[in-house]
Amino acid sequence: MKKTIPKGKSETKSQGAAKHASTRNGASREKYPTQTNPHGIPDYRLEIPNFRTVEEWVDGQFRYKVEGDLSAEPPPLRESKYLNKDQTIEIYRYMLLNRKMEQTLENLFKQQKVIGGVYLGLGQEGCSCASAYALGERDWIGPMIRNQGALLVRGFKPRDVMMQYMAKSGAPTGGRDAGSHFGDVHKRHIAAPISMLGDLIPVLSGVALGARLQGKNIACLTWIGDGGQSTGPTYEGFNFAAVQKLGVILIVENNLWAYSTPVDRQVACRDLADRAIGYGVPGAIVDGTDPNQVYDVSYEAAQRAYAGEGPTLIEAKMMRMRGHAMHDAAAYVPKQYIEYWTKRDPITRMEKYLLAKGWLTEKSSRELIDSVQREIDEDREIAEASPYPEGSTAAERVFCDNTVEIPFLYGGLKLRNIKKQRLAAVSDVAHFR
Amino acid sequence: MATYVEAIREGIWEEMERDPAVFCIGEDIGVYGGAFKVTEGFIHHFGSERVIDTPIAESAIVSAAFGASLTGMRPVAEFQFMDFISCAHNQIINMVAKANYRWNAPAPLVLRGPSGGGVSGGPFHSQNPETYYAHTPGLKVICPATARDAKGLIKAAIRDNNPCLFFEHKFLYRRIKEDLPTEDFTVEIGKARLHRDGRHVSVITYAAMVYVAQEAADILAKEGIELEILDLRTVAPLDKEAIANTVKKTNRVIILHEDTKTGGIAGEIAAIINELAFDDLDAPITRIASLDTPVPFSPPLEKFFLPKVEDVVREARRLRSY
Numbered sequence: 203m204k205k206t207i208p209k210g211k212s213e214t215k216s217q218g219a220a221k222h223a224s225t226r227n228g229a230s231r232e233k234y235p236t237q238t239n240p241h242g243i244p245d246y247r248l249e250i251p252n253f254r255t256v257e258e259w260v261d262g263q264f265r266y267k268v269e270g271d272l273s274a275e276p277p278p279l280r281e282s283k284y285l286n287k288d289q290t291i292e293i294y295r296y297m298l299l300n301r302k303m304e305q306t307l308e309n310l311f312k313q314q315k316v317i318g319g320v321y322l323g324l325g326q327e328g329c330s331c332a333s334a335y336a337l338g339e340r341d342w343i344g345p346m347i348r349n350q351g352a353l354l355v356r357g358f359k360p361r362d363v364m365m366q367y368m369a370k371s372g373a374p375t376g377g378r379d380a381g382s383h384f385g386d387v388h389k390r391h392i393a394a395p396i397s398m399l400g401d402l403i404p405v406l407s408g409v410a411l412g413a414r415l416q417g418k419n420i421a422c423l424t425w426i427g428d429g430g431q432s433t434g435p436t437y438e439g440f441n442f443a444a445v446q447k448l449g450v451i452l453i454v455e456n457n458l459w460a461y462s463t464p465v466d467r468q469v470a471c472r473d474l475a476d477r478a479i480g481y482g483v484p485g486a487i488v489d490g491t492d493p494n495q496v497y498d499v500s501y502e503a504a505q506r507a508y509a510g511e512g513p514t515l516i517e518a519k520m521m522r523m524r525g526h527a528m529h530d531a532a533a534y535v536p537k538q539y540i541e542y543w544t545k546r547d548p549i550t551r552m553e554k555y556l557l558a559k560g561w562l563t564e565k566s567s568r569e570l571i572d573s574v575q576r577e578i579d580e581d582r583e584i585a586e587a588s589p590y591p592e593g594s595t596a597a598e599r600v601f602c603d604n605t606v607e608i609p610f611l612y613g614g615l616k617l618r619n620i621k622k623q624r625l626a627a628v629s630d631v632a633h634f635r
Numbered sequence: 636m637a638t639y640v641e642a643i644r645e646g647i648w649e650e651m652e653r654d655p656a657v658f659c660i661g662e663d664i665g666v667y668g669g670a671f672k673v674t675e676g677f678i679h680h681f682g683s684e685r686v687i688d689t690p691i692a693e694s695a696i697v698s699a700a701f702g703a704s705l706t707g708m709r710p711v712a713e714f715q716f717m718d719f720i721s722c723a724h725n726q727i728i729n730m731v732a733k734a735n736y737r738w739n740a741p742a743p744l745v746l747r748g749p750s751g752g753g754v755s756g757g758p759f760h761s762q763n764p765e766t767y768y769a770h771t772p773g774l775k776v777i778c779p780a781t782a783r784d785a786k787g788l789i790k791a792a793i794r795d796n797n798p799c800l801f802f803e804h805k806f807l808y809r810r811i812k813e814d815l816p817t818e819d820f821t822v823e824i825g826k827a828r829l830h831r832d833g834r835h836v837s838v839i840t841y842a843a844m845v846y847v848a849q850e851a852a853d854i855l856a857k858e859g860i861e862l863e864i865l866d867l868r869t870v871a872p873l874d875k876e877a878i879a880n881t882v883k884k885t886n887r888v889i890i891l892h893e894d895t896k897t898g899g900i901a902g903e904i905a906a907i908i909n910e911l912a913f914d915d916l917d918a919p920i921t922r923i924a925s926l927d928t929p930v931p932f933s934p935p936l937e938k939f940f941l942p943k944v945e946d947v948v949r950e951a952r953r954l955r956s957y
Contacts, residue, residue: 408702438695602741602796610707615655
């Protein structure tokens, strides 16, 4: 396969853990031991806050409040077992690109240049970008609305996302669908999401199945929220992957809020990673605002996928820092949450980490930010200049023409344990009446 | 001679031999060979990698088929009964049907299984859910009535670049048989078939109702009334030209289907006739369909529910003398 994604990425991530032995950056297991939760699921977080959302009535008004202590200062990032300096900086750049792209989308929204709503992944950029970065070229992702950073890591440009939101003809769907609802089969291997939640999980299982029928164990990364994981297709799809040992990596982004409903009203369990036990697959808990933790577990999950060991369920704990979409001021979120998670902003923490390690200087950091801003500004111009699609094109492409050749992505059928047999005459098949 | 069910099985088998992209996925299709034995013997020949038994999870089956199709495979997914297609409705109409339109992702997959009544299957093993899907742009909906068409159309569906829903009629599985061509053949999707030539009244129908119309035609022939029977074969896309042509020929038309009446495809066909052949009508368009009730279980109840030969005879006489 041609090397097409992602731009500027100097190596694929599929060569196995051994390669990384030499690139370890001094991570010390002793310094940050991994804990396990009460059900034995490894928890890589460096802080395990104890809080929950409860309800109260004040002056006849129903509202949510936080129960628990949220006064702690944020810990440093966990040292990555696998990432080197260049890779870490590249992830950081994608996170910046993600953030600045969404800031631009917000501006475009306020200027009424966006059709419909804008969905932001503020506070979740580290999770989207670092997990997608852990994949290799032939792997697939199935993004959710807050994983726009992952689209960038896989090779789409900020302009693509902007044009999607502005319903322009130059957008990947040419204005046929909105926002992050786009994909790319052949080049970037991205399955386009639909609005119904959890539905990409069985689809990504099928992609992994299709690849395996062609003799390739690939990793198929998809995300679901604490709300979306309540749906039936989540269970159906992930269970299918578990049964078939397909390399699906499911990151449950527990961002505490499903639109306005707190996670405490979504599930009765404390850690969504506990679900892994029921599926019979490995699970892990990470701090979703720590890109190093996210990368490491995603990387290890991808290695399991390549080895044919099946799916992995990762719970990334973080907080959705804005409303469900731009129209939602999220007034239902207790202020304490905002304060606590603002201190855990992934970009701030990552920058601090890079400066502390000496991998970035004040000067090179500013240059990086400026270069990202330039890219965003250029893309914004291109996106704004793109015309709307011609109305009459709405009638096109409901069906795929049968003259189109649909190629195998992974070289064609390659079975492993099937005895080759000559075609028996069809009439020889055991018949029945 | 091959029965309807054998014809379908031969069709899938031959396509799996011909094209390494084709594989089967569904519940109990492996060692058991499927609830109606459509895939009997497949697992021994093709192996468990290409004949995949799944958990009882229709949404996962459809999605996995779709996902595999994105990598260039051509899955044939079985619903144990087509009634269970409702469990995968969202995936079919939102994920699969819109994929090529939204993001240029063709979905060459076949979703097949037994539908239809007449076997006392009750409300959840007898339905004709085809019209839900005929209403959704991006899907092809196939309902064969003969063994030859069943084989030719399943092969065409497997070769098609679009999602094809293939509604087999379980009443026909082992009740009809015919000689099939020995050479490889397909039947074009979207083309109706003239089942019986006649001059006086047209019956536009499909699937098992073709035989109800045929029985009625035999009775009416003795009275000098010639029924023309048009077997649609596919409900989406509809063969508008064939529909218009038969109306232009006989000027009187009955639309007959086993699906319930309100919102059934007959209403759509009546509208097409109105658009294309209104001036050719000598009598009002007549619909004969099942009652607007769930499919009842007990034989006398189901018999009352389903369209009957005498319904067609009565309406044809009325139209003839209109």
